Amino acid sequence: MADRPRFFDDLAGVAGGAFSALAGAREEVSALIRTRVDEVLASLNLVRREEFDVVRDLATRARIGQEDAEARLAALESRITALEQPHTPQNHYGA
Structure with missing residues (x-):
């Protein structure tokens, strides 16, 4: 036992x-x-998910920056166009 x-x-x-x-x-x-x-x-x-997320965020910020730059460029072009318009002098003598 x-x-x-x-x-x-x-x-x-x-x-x-x-x-x-x-x-x-x-x-x-x-x-x-x-x-x-x-x-x-x-x-x-x-690519790993973390790397993908970083690149996606960079692309988003780049797209936003590009859209802002395009809007600023369009505003500048319209100002240039307005400045290049022939200026007609006004006669102040009523003629």
Whole structure:
């Protein structure tokens, strides 16, 4: 009877070691898969979401700047056109 509890203790120890080994193997496999997926994504020349968002924000700001510049240019062109109109002097003597 004295061997029986020791047997179960040994069995529990082996099972605990096996679970620890499986957990370590699981983490290692996950790390390998993550690494492999990153390699595949890098080879496909894909961009990460963060990079895409930054470029999209830059493009939005550039578009707004371009629209502002176009509006200013149109205003300047209309002022130039107005200044280039032939100026007819007015006669103040009623003639």
